[in-house]
Amino acid sequence: MDLKPRFTLEVFAGGMVVLSALLAILVGLLEPRLLWVLIPLAALVALAVLLLARRMRRGLARVLQCESFENSQAQLSLGALALPVALLSGKTLVWYNTPFRQRILADEDRLLAPVGKVLCGLDLHQCGEPAGQVLEHEGRKYNIFASATAGREALTVLYLVDETDLRQRAAEYEATRPAYMIIEIDAYAEQLAELKDSEKARVLEGINRVLETYIGRTTGFLQRVSNARYIAVVEERHMKEMVAAKFDVLDKIRALEGEVNVTLSIGVGRGGDTLRQCEEMARQSLDMALGRGGDQAAVKTPEGFAFYGGVSRSVEKRSRVKSRIVAKALCDLIRQADSVLIMGHRMSDLDCVGAAIGVLRICKGLDAPAAIVVRREATLAQSVLEEFQAAGLGEDFISPEVALDGMTDNTLLLVVDTHIKGLLESGDVYRKCRQVAVIDHHRKAVGHIDNAVLFFHEPYASSTCELVSELLQYVEGQQFRPTSLEAEALLAGIMLDTRNFGIHTGVRTFEAAAYLRRMGAMTERVKLLFNSSLQEYTAKSNLVENADIYMGCAVSVSGELPPDMAVAVPQAANDLLTIQGVGASFVAVQQGSGVNISARSMGAVNVQVIMEQLGGGGHLTMAGAQLKDTTIDEAEKRIRQAIARYRQEQAEEEARSGKKR
Numbered sequence: 001m002d003l004k005p006r007f008t009l010e011v012f013a014g015g016m017v018v019l020s021a022l023l024a025i026l027v028g029l030l031e032p033r034l035l036w037v038l039i040p041l042a043a044l045v046a047l048a049v050l051l052l053a054r055r056m057r058r059g060l061a062r063v064l065q066c067e068s069f070e071n072s073q074a075q076l077s078l079g080a081l082a083l084p085v086a087l088l089s090g091k092t093l094v095w096y097n098t099p100f101r102q103r104i105l106a107d108e109d110r111l112l113a114p115v116g117k118v119l120c121g122l123d124l125h126q127c128g129e130p131a132g133q134v135l136e137h138e139g140r141k142y143n144i145f146a147s148a149t150a151g152r153e154a155l156t157v158l159y160l161v162d163e164t165d166l167r168q169r170a171a172e173y174e175a176t177r178p179a180y181m182i183i184e185i186d187a188y189a190e191q192l193a194e195l196k197d198s199e200k201a202r203v204l205e206g207i208n209r210v211l212e213t214y215i216g217r218t219t220g221f222l223q224r225v226s227n228a229r230y231i232a233v234v235e236e237r238h239m240k241e242m243v244a245a246k247f248d249v250l251d252k253i254r255a256l257e258g259e260v261n262v263t264l265s266i267g268v269g270r271g272g273d274t275l276r277q278c279e280e281m282a283r284q285s286l287d288m289a290l291g292r293g294g295d296q297a298a299v300k301t302p303e304g305f306a307f308y309g310g311v312s313r314s315v316e317k318r319s320r321v322k323s324r325i326v327a328k329a330l331c332d333l334i335r336q337a338d339s340v341l342i343m344g345h346r347m348s349d350l351d352c353v354g355a356a357i358g359v360l361r362i363c364k365g366l367d368a369p370a371a372i373v374v375r376r377e378a379t380l381a382q383s384v385l386e387e388f389q390a391a392g393l394g395e396d397f398i399s400p401e402v403a404l405d406g407m408t409d410n411t412l413l414l415v416v417d418t419h420i421k422g423l424l425e426s427g428d429v430y431r432k433c434r435q436v437a438v439i440d441h442h443r444k445a446v447g448h449i450d451n452a453v454l455f456f457h458e459p460y461a462s463s464t465c466e467l468v469s470e471l472l473q474y475v476e477g478q479q480f481r482p483t484s485l486e487a488e489a490l491l492a493g494i495m496l497d498t499r500n501f502g503i504h505t506g507v508r509t510f511e512a513a514a515y516l517r518r519m520g521a522m523t524e525r526v527k528l529l530f531n532s533s534l535q536e537y538t539a540k541s542n543l544v545e546n547a548d549i550y551m552g553c554a555v556s557v558s559g560e561l562p563p564d565m566a567v568a569v570p571q572a573a574n575d576l577l578t579i580q581g582v583g584a585s586f587v588a589v590q591q592g593s594g595v596n597i598s599a600r601s602m603g604a605v606n607v608q609v610i611m612e613q614l615g616g617g618g619h620l621t622m623a624g625a626q627l628k629d630t631t632i633d634e635a636e637k638r639i640r641q642a643i644a645r646y647r648q649e650q651a652e653e654e655a656r657s658g659k660k661r
């Protein structure tokens with residue numbers, strides 16, 4: 001290649017620069033007053049230098065584009081590409097093809113310019129990744145790929161693929177994907193069926209109007225498919241808006257005036273491959289929303305569930321007919337099984353063990369071989385286990401290892417007081433059992449048992465013991481009558497979960513308690529089951545003493561406690577609620593490399609929603625979480641953040657519905 005400058009403007013400009021500099025020095029030394037005469041000369045020189053620079057750049061462009069690569073493989077392959085391509089030395093543009101010049105440089109010469117000035121935001125490292133870097137330039141979207149040679153004088157080839165149209169179409173495709181919604185009026189049978197026709201029509205007209213407006217704003221459609229149920233299909237772009245507004249339609253329905261307080265539950269399936277898949281996801285979501293107490297939206301995507309609303313206290317919605325049907329179905333299942341195992345959650349407590357004892361009574365009444373699977377070394381129901389041991393009934397309780405040994409293909413597993421696979425006393429026992437039935441009262445959570453042949457799930461019941469006491473009343477015969485010891489274990493479970501009938505009670509809680517009393521349960525003996533040791537009492541008192549108040553919630557944190565003091569944590573959380581002005585309590589204790597949290601409220605604060613932010617769960621008034629690999633300081637920070645976020649959401653919801661709870 002020939003880079004020799006030709007004798008024209010370049011030589012003239014170079015000469016002029018040298019001459020002007022000499023002249024300026026000479027005049028400056030001899031006659032400084034005449035320096036102004038040099039101004040036109042300086043302007044002439046500047047013009048010449050400018051023209052020179054421009055000409056050199058053009059020349060270089062010509063040289064690099066045509067001559068430096070002339071006949072080279074690189075020039076032949078890259079120059080003819082329809083894609084914009086450029087060559088960089090370091091971060092400097094040293095060559096580009098015609099499409100790059102036309103589309104990226106607007107037909108200007110920018111050789112030797114820093115590439116970052118031409119393509120703002122370019123990240124060569126990211127361009128080197130297989131996915132490249134997507135960058136917007138002059139209203140077009142390019143995916144830019146880079147390939148560099150090794151060494152100090154590295155050369156990089158940039159390829160720009162114009163993906164504007166493709167991306168527009170992809171975005172439009174995504175935005176028009178269908179999302180399926182199933183909308184259900186909560187407790188229709190209990191609330192609306194009883195109303196006069198005219199009042200019912202008025203309530204339904206209000207609901208229809210709100211829903212029609214809500215869906216009418218979208219390009220989708222709404223269809224009422226039964227008295228209490230609607231379906232809607234909307235485009236993803238509108239679903240995004242609904243999610244962003246946290247399904248404010250729930251607030252609008254709640255704000256409707258009328259004889260009854262109506263609420264909705266919404267199940268959404270979005271992001272499925274087909275409409276049918278979305279419909280299936282919407283069904284599962286609706287189950288979740290209802291299982292968590294209703295008045296909320298649950299959204300299922302391939303990534304999992306998300307929940308909106310449900311911050312309010314829910315209305316009791318249960319039917320006795322269901323308990324009767326479940327009692328019969330449960331007996332059928334027990335009769336058909338070779339043997340029955342009854343199992344609750346890890347770190348079993350009085351509700352869990354009490355309910356298991358009640359279910360064992362049904363098995364005994366049916367003469368079915370049955371046992372309760374429990375880890376005696378990790379339980380909060382030691383007092384009950386000891387009582388049964390003393391009464392000669394220790395063999396009713398077996399370890400998971402013994403249970404695994406004695407199982408057959410036809411063993412039935414009855415899970416009580418939890419429905420979450422990950423919280424079970426033994427995952428191995430669960431996995432090995434082919435037939436599973438669940439009896440639980442916790443709000444539905446992610447990771448629930450999904451292969452149960454019978455799922456008796458009543459989030460409005462105070463406790464699992466309340467549910468089992470009801471089942472016991474629907475199986476007829478003397479053999480199903482619980483002993484006074486069994487009745488006391490069941491009553492202890494109810495008293496634990498209702499904090500001695502202080503919270504979460506309904507008419508049926510007292511009916512169950514009355515039944516247990518008739519069966520011989522003595523409250524004074526039940527009280528003894530809650531007694532704690534002096535060490536437990538001291539540990540609890542220390543936790544209460546260390547608490548401070550944050551946004552109306554008592555927060556207490558502590559280092560590790562001895563393992564047999566575990567009960568002090570939930571007990572301290574209970575006690576903190578008796579302090580004036582405390583709406584909720586959170587007690588966090590270091591446990592190994594993690595932190596265990598117990599949260600409680602009197603109902604005005606939904607501690608389940610707060611604990612869910614930390615990966616936990618539970619109930620409106622009683623919840624918990626276990627943080628892995630977390631220090632106690634970090635845990636305290638996260639608890640406070642979760643409370644603050646909850647308070648903000650609560651305020652937003654109140655502002656939206658115009659109601660103060």
Ligand SMILES: Nc1ncnc2c1ncn2[C@@H]1O[C@H](COP(=O)(O)O[C@H]2[C@@H](O)[C@H](n3cnc4c(N)ncnc43)O[C@@H]2COP(=O)(O)O)[C@@H](O)[C@H]1O
Nearest residue numbers: 349351380570571598599615616617618622623624625626
């Ligand atoms: N990770 C989680 N996911 C879902 N749900 C969770 C999770 N972690 C906890 N939960 C649920 O939250 C509530 C509260 O749990 P907790 O540990 O704070 O309290 C339970 C027992 O520890 C406590 N308890 C047991 N014995 C006594 C006693 N003698 N005195 C006082 N308190 C006691 O009572 C709670 C019983 O809760 P239950 O299992 O719902 O009956 C809980 O629901 C967890 O499942």
Ligand SMILES: [Mn+2]
Nearest residue numbers: 349351352417
């Ligand atoms: Mn329990």
